Amino acid sequence: MRYLLILSFFIFCSCSDKTKNLDANDVQSNQENSTSTETMDYALVIHGGAGTILKKNMTDELEENYLMALEYALKTGEEVLKAGGTSIEAVQKTINTMEDSPLFNAGKGAVFNHNGENEMDASIMSGRDLMAGAVGGVSTIRNPIDAAIKVMTDSDHVMLTGAGAELFAREQGLEIVDPQYFFTENRWNSLQRILKKDIGSVEELKNYKYGTVGAVALDKNGNITAGTSTGGMTNKKWNRIGDSPIIGAGTYANNNTCGVSCTGHGEFFIRYAVAHDISALVEYKNMSVQEAGAFVINDKLAKAKGDGGAIILDKYGNVAMPFNSAGMYRGYIKSDGSKEVKIYKN
Amino acid sequence: MRYLLILSFFIFCSCSDKTKNLDANDVQSNQENSTSTETMDYALVIHGGAGTILKKNMTDELEENYLMALEYALKTGEEVLKAGGTSIEAVQKTINTMEDSPLFNAGKGAVFNHNGENEMDASIMSGRDLMAGAVGGVSTIRNPIDAAIKVMTDSDHVMLTGAGAELFAREQGLEIVDPQYFFTENRWNSLQRILKKDIGSVEELKNYKYGTVGAVALDKNGNITAGTSTGGMTNKKWNRIGDSPIIGAGTYANNNTCGVSCTGHGEFFIRYAVAHDISALVEYKNMSVQEAGAFVINDKLAKAKGDGGAIILDKYGNVAMPFNSAGMYRGYIKSDGSKEVKIYKN
Numbered sequence: 001m002r003y004l005l006i007l008s009f010f011i012f013c014s015c016s017d018k019t020k021n022l023d024a025n026d027v028q029s030n031q032e033n034s035t036s037t038e039t040m041d042y043a044l045v046i047h048g049g050a051g052t053i054l055k056k057n058m059t060d061e062l063e064e065n066y067l068m069a070l071e072y073a074l075k076t077g078e079e080v081l082k083a084g085g086t087s088i089e090a091v092q093k094t095i096n097t098m099e100d101s102p103l104f105n106a107g108k109g110a111v112f113n114h115n116g117e118n119e120m121d122a123s124i125m126s127g128r129d130l131m132a133g134a135v136g137g138v139s140t141i142r143n144p145i146d147a148a149i150k151v152m153t154d155s156d157h158v159m160l161t162g163a164g165a166e167l168f169a170r171e172q173g174l175e176i177v178d179p180q181y182f183f184t185e186n187r188w189n190s191l192q193r194i195l196k197k198d199i200g201s202v203e204e205l206k207n208y209k210y211g212t213v214g215a216v217a218l219d220k221n222g223n224i225t226a227g228t229s230t231g232g233m234t235n236k237k238w239n240r241i242g243d244s245p246i247i248g249a250g251t252y253a254n255n256n257t258c259g260v261s262c263t264g265h266g267e268f269f270i271r272y273a274v275a276h277d278i279s280a281l282v283e284y285k286n287m288s289v290q291e292a293g294a295f296v297i298n299d300k301l302a303k304a305k306g307d308g309g310a311i312i313l314d315k316y317g318n319v320a321m322p323f324n325s326a327g328m329y330r331g332y333i334k335s336d337g338s339k340e341v342k343i344y345k346n
Numbered sequence: 347m348r349y350l351l352i353l354s355f356f357i358f359c360s361c362s363d364k365t366k367n368l369d370a371n372d373v374q375s376n377q378e379n380s381t382s383t384e385t386m387d388y389a390l391v392i393h394g395g396a397g398t399i400l401k402k403n404m405t406d407e408l409e410e411n412y413l414m415a416l417e418y419a420l421k422t423g424e425e426v427l428k429a430g431g432t433s434i435e436a437v438q439k440t441i442n443t444m445e446d447s448p449l450f451n452a453g454k455g456a457v458f459n460h461n462g463e464n465e466m467d468a469s470i471m472s473g474r475d476l477m478a479g480a481v482g483g484v485s486t487i488r489n490p491i492d493a494a495i496k497v498m499t500d501s502d503h504v505m506l507t508g509a510g511a512e513l514f515a516r517e518q519g520l521e522i523v524d525p526q527y528f529f530t531e532n533r534w535n536s537l538q539r540i541l542k543k544d545i546g547s548v549e550e551l552k553n554y555k556y557g558t559v560g561a562v563a564l565d566k567n568g569n570i571t572a573g574t575s576t577g578g579m580t581n582k583k584w585n586r587i588g589d590s591p592i593i594g595a596g597t598y599a600n601n602n603t604c605g606v607s608c609t610g611h612g613e614f615f616i617r618y619a620v621a622h623d624i625s626a627l628v629e630y631k632n633m634s635v636q637e638a639g640a641f642v643i644n645d646k647l648a649k650a651k652g653d654g655g656a657i658i659l660d661k662y663g664n665v666a667m668p669f670n671s672a673g674m675y676r677g678y679i680k681s682d683g684s685k686e687v688k689i690y691k692n
Contacts, residue, residue, distance in 0.1 A: 125617075130617045130618065130650075131617065132616065132617050136482075136507060136587070137507055137508070155584070156613065157582075157584070157586045157613060158612075158613045158616045158617060159586065159587040159588075159592075159616065160584040160585055160586055160587070161482060161483055161507050161508065161585040161586075161587055162483070162507065162508050162585050163585065164583065164584035164585025164586065165584060165585060167584060168583075168584040236503075237510065237514075238501070238503070238506040238510035238511060238513060238514040239506055239507040239508050239509065239510025239511060240503045240505065240506055240507075240510065241482070241505040241506070241507055242505075246505075246592060246593075246594070247592075247595070247616050247617060247619065248592070248594040248595060248616070248619035248622055249593070249594060252619070266504075267502065267503060267504045270478065270504045270505065270593050270594070271471075271476045271477065271478050271504060271593060272476065273593065273594035273598070273619060273622040276594055276619040276622050276623070276626070277622070277626065280622070280623065280626035280630060281630065284626060284627065284630035284631050285630050304476075
C-alpha cells in the first residue's frame with residue numbers, strides 16, 4: 001500500500017508538471033501500471049462502454065454477467081496473441097465476442113434510433129502502417145468491426161456508410177442478417193422510455209444513451225491495432241454518426257505512439273479529436289499513455305463536460321484506462337500474467 | 347529579392363530545426379508571410395482544390411475564370427469581415443460562391459460517383475468554442491456548407507449523413523434542389539472517361555478524381571472558423587466518405603492554435619488526422635502555421651505519397667498554404683491590404 005501511495009504521488013507530480021489542473025482523483029484511474037520501456041510480448045485492453053454505471057443500480061447477477069463477458073473477451077483475444085496472431089485479428093475476435101453479446105451497445109445489443117432501427121458504426125486502425133477502415137450507419141452487418149477491417153484491407157477507402165457499406169460487406173462475403181437479429185427487448189424498452197420522456201434523471205438518461213465496445217492489442221511483432229464498435233446513441237435522429245467510426249476521434253493507432261479506443265458522448269470526442277490528441281501528446285510532448293489519457297479525458301474533456309473514457313496501449317504494453325464518468329466496463333491482460341477487469345471507479 | 351532569399355533561408359533554418367527532413371522546396375510553398383504575433387483585424391484564406399494542375403494543361407480562358415472565381419470568393423468573404431461579421435458567416439458566404447460555381451468540385455460543380463450521382467460532404471468548425479458540424483453523402487442540399495453550419499448551431503450532433511442529413515436540412519428551411527441541379531457536362535464526361543478507362547495517365551486521373559473548396563477566416567473579434575465542402579472523388583463507390591466532413595481530418599479550428607481546411611486524397615488525410623495534427627503541432631510543439639503545415643503536408647504526407655494541401659490561419663492572421671501536388675487553387679486577403687491569388691507552384 002505504501003508503494004502504491006508513493007507511486008500515486010509520483011504519477012501525480014509527473015502529470016501536474018505537464019497538465020497543471022489535474023488533481024489526485026483524476027489520476028487515480030490511471031494507475032493501471034507504472035510506465036515501462038521494456039517491451040511486453042503481447043497485451044490487450046478492452047472497454048465495454050462508459051457511463052453512469054453505479055453499483056447501487058446494478059444487480060449482483062447483472063454485474064457478474066458483465067464481468068464474465070469482459071473476461072471472455074480478454075481470453076478470446078489473448079488466445080490469438082499467445083498463438084502469434086496479429087493485433088488486427090486479436091482486436092477483431094475480441095470485439096466480436098462483445099458484438100455478439102446482448103450486454104453491450106454494439107452488434108446484437110445495439111441501441112435503437114428514433115425510428116426504432118439499429119444503426120451501427122465501427123472502425124479499426126493498424127498502428128504498423130496507419131491503415132484504417134470504418135463503416136457508419138449500417139443495419140444488416142452482423143459484426144460491423146469485420147466490415148471496418150474489410151474496408152481497410154480490401155478497398156481503397158477508409159470510410160463507407162449506409163447502404164453502400166452494406167453492399168460492400170455483402171460483396172466481401174461477410175455475414176448479413178435480417179435487421180430483426182438486433183432486436184433486444186431491453187434496448188427496445190429504453191427507446192420507449194426515452195420517447196415517452198419516462199426517464200428519472202439526466203444521469204439515468206446518459207446511461208441509456210451511450211455505450212460502445214473497443215479493444216487495443218499489441219502483438220508479438222510489436223504491432224498495435226485499435227478498434228471500436230457501437231450502436232450509437234439511443235433515439236438518435238437524422239442518420240447521426242458519432243465518434244466511433246471517425247479515425248482520430250473514436251479510434252487511432254500508431255506503433256510509435258499508442259493505440260486508442262474511446263467511449264462516451266461522441267460529439268465531444270469528435271470536437272476534441274480525442275484519440276488523435278492522445279497520440280499527439282505521446283508523440284509531441286513525450287507523455288506516457290497514463291499522462292496523455294489523464295490530460296485529455298480527465299482535464300480537457302471533463303472541463304468541457306464531455307462524458308466518457310478511453311483505453312490506451314503503447315508498444316511497451318503500458319496501459320491506461322481513464323474515464324470521467326461514474327464507471328467504465330474495462331479490463332486488460334498482458335503476457336507477464338497481469339490482468340484486471342473492472343466496472344466502477346474504485 | 348535579396349531580402350526574400352534571406353527570409354527563405356531563415357524560414358528554412360527554423361523549419362529544419364524542428365522537422366529534420368524538410369528541404370528548401372518543401373518550404374518554398376510556405377512563404378506567404380513571415381510569422382507575426384501582432385493581431386490582424388481580419389484575414390481570410392481559401393482553396394479550391396489541389397491536384398495535378400499544370401499550366402501546360404490549362405487554357406488562358408480557363409485560368410482566367412479560376413482566378414476570377416477565387417478573387418470573387420475572397421471579395422465576398424472580406425466584405426463580411428470588414429463589416430464586422432463573424433468568421434462563421436464569412437466562411438459560409440465565401441464557400442457559397444465556390445459551391446455555386448461549376449468550376450470547383452463542390453455544390454454545383456460536384457463530381458459524379460460510380461452510379462452517376464452527386465454525393466456531397468461538408469464540415470465547419472468554430473475555433474471560439476470548438477463547436478462543429480458536418481454532413482456526409484448528401485445529394486439534394488444546394489449548399490452543403492449551410493447544412494454543416496445548421497448541424498453545428500441547431501442540433502445536438504456533429505455529423506449527420508445521407509437521407510437523415512437531407513431531412514434535417516429540409517426541416518431547417520435550407521434550399522433543397524432536384525439532384526439534376528448538380529449535373530454539369532464536364533463532370534459527367536470525366537466519369538464516363540474513367541468508367542471507360544479512357545484516362546491518359548495516373549496524374550491525369552488524380553486531377554479528375556480530387557477537388558474540394560475550403561475557407562478559413564479570422565474575424566474582428568479574434569475568432570477563427572474553418573470550413574470545407576466537396577463532391578468527393580469521381581467514380582467513388584459504396585457511399586464512400588472522404589476527409590472533408592471529418593472534423594480533425596479535413597477541417598479543424600481552435601482560436602488558440604489555428605484553423606485548417608484540407609484538400610487532396612482524402613483517405614490519407616483521414617489516416618494522418620491532418621487538420622488536427624497541424625493544430626497539435628502549433629499547440630504542443632509551438633510551431634508556426636508555416637512550420638506545422640510544411641511538416642505535415644510536405645514531409646509526413648509527401649513521404650506517405652498522400653497528395654494534397656491545406657490552408658492554415660492563426661489568430662495573428664499568419665497564413666500558410668502548403669501543398670505537395672503540382673498546383674492548388676488558393677488565395678488570401680488581409681485587413682492590412684495584403685492579398686494573393688495563385689494556382690501553380692511558383
